[in-house]
Amino acid sequence: MKLEKCITEKNVNQNMLNIQYAVRGPILDRAVQIEREIEKGVKKPFERVVRANIGDCHALGQPPITFIRQVLALAACPALMSSPDITDDVKGRVRQILEDCTKGSVGSYSPSNGLNVVRQRVVQYLTARDGVAASPDDIYLGSGASDVIKAVLSLFVQDIDGKPPAVMIPIPQYPLFSGTLSELGLRQANYYLDEEHDWALQVQELERSWREASQDSHVRALVVINPGNPTGQVLTRGNMEDIVNFAYEHQLFIMADEVYQENIISKPFHSFKKVMHEMGAPYSSMELASFVTCSKGWAAECGLRAGFVEAARLQRGVRAALTAARAVAQCPSVLGQCVLDCVMKPPAPGEASYPQFIREKKATQRTLTERASTAYREFNSIPGYSCNTIDGSMFAFPRVELPERAQLAAAELGLKPDEFYCLRLLEETGVCVVPGSGFGQLPGSFHLRTTILHPPDEFQHMMDSIRRFHTTFLNRYS
């Protein structure tokens, strides 16, 4: 007799059944399988899998910043303070942090919103960036930005006047948003970015999306990803003012995913906090949640899970609810908080660690800039491919034309055309990218997302593989 399960697909939280997360989805699962097959000696038409599915910078060869790692080592093991190889500014930084850890141990709980010293450092960073004061009480540190994005989205889970809540997100989007909306049972109201105009965010499209979603739901918040992920555009200041104005008119809470603000390649970045402040009243009093992470940018310490939200101008009771929810989660990793401390205040000129720090930081930024223009050039030189310029972030999101016969072949396998394409690319070349459908795209258009983080040789190898594969694919299905 088979024991009946307590939880089944029928009675489990149905929202959790609906979670899709393409970045770590079936294509990655297959890539991992192929890696294991290669290890076991199974012959493949390629030597190894090239993972380009996730913005995992260190995994793709970006070296860690030495200053951060030395701070971590000494914070974890203060006995190493006597090491003559470590400079005084590192030791000074560690002392500052440990003074704020109870009994000087990173193993003690911190306050649930983060160590005071780190939140003060965040405030200094934000104040300098935006030219307007920030408050440590508005800062909630998290295990990466994902963690606090979910916490803020949770605030909206509430029917209003019998209507279910909805949140506007861009399409294409980063699937953290669609996945978290699914998990929380929040409706997703899509607005499409304008690919023909460098993925611009058009206000009339926001209006359309809001109008349609408002028919049967109550739209609560507007998510803006700037710089764009996967799309790589950087919003202009004028565009941002239009967006703020739109949110004001429809009483929408702006959630600004600004995690790529340190991955700017070719255009000036403006924070929503700054733009709203400079627009003056009433915009400067609007609520805002802005997300920053240590997982991207020049630090790119995604494995160490550190980020924060600045949740500004929340109503007192709402802030209390958010604070209570964070308290139940105890606190984010204190070593993660140390990383954030370093990112918010890196070594300054004149400090012993500065020369090495600035060399490492600039090398990272330079190679990213080079890769962005290589990706743009290479993709646009493959027939059937087109790619906008990459102004920020660390991805290319080229559009690719897929012949009708390929679309039929995909349908026979129960796959979306771009899934089929990316899966064949993986099987034939070992290159692992994410199909555009994982991020959303205009119906009938097909894309893929690749990181642009690989070292030049590997990146070239990947581009060559895609080009060769595409030719074969077209020959087969045209």
Add this chain to the structure above:
Amino acid sequence: MKLEKCITEKNVNQNMLNIQYAVRGPILDRAVQIEREIEKGVKKPFERVVRANIGDCHALGQPPITFIRQVLALAACPALMSSPDITDDVKGRVRQILEDCTKGSVGSYSPSNGLNVVRQRVVQYLTARDGVAASPDDIYLGSGASDVIKAVLSLFVQDIDGKPPAVMIPIPQYPLFSGTLSELGLRQANYYLDEEHDWALQVQELERSWREASQDSHVRALVVINPGNPTGQVLTRGNMEDIVNFAYEHQLFIMADEVYQENIISKPFHSFKKVMHEMGAPYSSMELASFVTCSKGWAAECGLRAGFVEAARLQRGVRAALTAARAVAQCPSVLGQCVLDCVMKPPAPGEASYPQFIREKKATQRTLTERASTAYREFNSIPGYSCNTIDGSMFAFPRVELPERAQLAAAELGLKPDEFYCLRLLEETGVCVVPGSGFGQLPGSFHLRTTILHPPDEFQHMMDSIRRFHTTFLNRYS
């Protein structure tokens, strides 16, 4: 004109408004305030606040385990590998972990359920503990146990046949459970532990609780905290078999909070996994979620946020849903995972780090045992106090009689009697403990929870303060 807020107490997620988390609640807020007042030179009838509200071991003087901290330092900063002060077994351990980190960096994402090497180590630990094989696919690492407890509870958020879901939890309980149930909108079905019989878990009380809750809700899961928090009892094997049988008969999913399994003072600990295995079919095939943490025990690295759930025998689709939800959160801190690796396989006899490790571990365990008997003796010697023996965990949860006049005085201030008592204790002595109402207690009975982690002198000072305060309090209100 005042700008209207987008989120207000009226339209925010009402579940979040309901979250109570006594361990970091108003009493702690007041304690922090008093600490600031003292810093500013405000005169108080005591020199400093003694925090006994949270099981924050390092903060209360438990020293970190050197082996763990050396592993962390080298994992963060492999350049220190050449340091002659660090033993070879530490270096070997770090090499093993870094080999499983992509490109050898703890800054790379790990798989969302954790590094393979660490999950394998967990499997070895569990297999040795339980005498039955565990599977790495059942192991989900988290940012502490809290994180994965919430993930598992999320599975039950689903009405069944029009009835809302409920979860049975002990009273007194650890408020992570009540807080998370509130946040998720799950109903809380209380079963009372039997204080007269050393906080035993009586099956007829489970039956009563289940019957009452089943009238208007669908009871899905049974939470058991063993060793008990805040109550400190350790379940007997026979009692556990009864509980398993009860869960089997009512088709309840057992959630075993076993985070204090390494804080055993005086009785043998049995895991639910082992007991269910040894009971044989059908019990050995029942689903089970068991939670383990690095925040407690001899490591007690709560600031580093590491723990895991073994989610055994889940239905395939349910497992996929849990896996998808974890993937959206990316992964737990890789340095936290390093801590777990060390806890699962500490230095063994013959290894260079062993002598120091075992000295440190035993010192921690010895002092905890001493403190448990001191707390028991001292509390029982205060008139009006009674305290059960503390067999596990790191808390005392004595019962205290409060005179009727004190209860009236509390009511006038809108406080529960035990809140009033603990707040007065804080104001007059600086001792910060948590009122029993934060954990739940039989109506009409009053308790407080204190950690028993302080160094002997400080612990004695705390006990003396409580004794003196209690006498004054009785004089005032009798």
